[in-house]
Amino acid sequence: MTSQLMVRSVPPFRVPGAAEVPGATGSLEAAAHGLLDDVELGRARALEPRPRQDFLAGRLALRRFAAELLGVPAADLRAAYNCPQCGPGSPHGRPGYTLHGVPVPLLLSLSRSAGWVLLAAVPDPAPGLRLGVDVQDPAGTDFAGFDELVLGPAERASLRSLAGAELLAERARLWARKEAWLKLCGTGLRTAPDSVEVLGHPGIRDLPPAESGLPAHFAAAVALAGTPDGLPPGQPPGPPARQRPSAGVSRRAAAGVPLHRARGGARPRRRSR
16 A cells, blocks of 8 residues: 655644634644643743744644544644654654554654744555655755755755855755655754765655645655665664764754854754754
């Protein structure tokens, strides 16, 4: 049976199925306290106001998306995130839920950029299948040193003839493909992004606006692959090659933050999934 990919985008603070007025922070908080688990709310309390709102909107959207696909009330789901490094029960990592104590048969992935939320799911996945999705605003790649920090040699070579908006758009496309694959692998930015080449990478494809529902200038990608033992194709058991990337990416990985425009290089800005 072929696993079916489901994709949905959510505009800033517009949580599907919720009664709040889009953009109303108080209503967003009320919806979160009505549906999210204590571990999710605890993580939100540690964030600054704007990242907190983004985090809550993303978690609410993901929960309602999962509940809709499963045909169950969203309030009946319990968050069951699994970090390959920290283990099950972590407040971060691969998203998932349980229903009455049993893991639900649903692969999930979430990404956020410029207030938008991109969700992906595979109901009743085949054994060993993995999923990752990512969205990027090209404006976030507009800083000196991006190519050296993020891209591999072949990827940097592919950008040499580009400039201006075309350059930013292609950087964002490559970055979205890279983050989607690293989410699938479960390593995130513990793997140096410039060590993973994603030009023509099997298992990764771009998501056009007609499929993603995102604004046309955004870049989005999905990674969907797996093997019977649960490892992505071509990834050996154990930690991936070259852990501990350069300082800018290492700080981002540790704090759950994205790269963004900064004078002289990457400066972390918190973005919790």
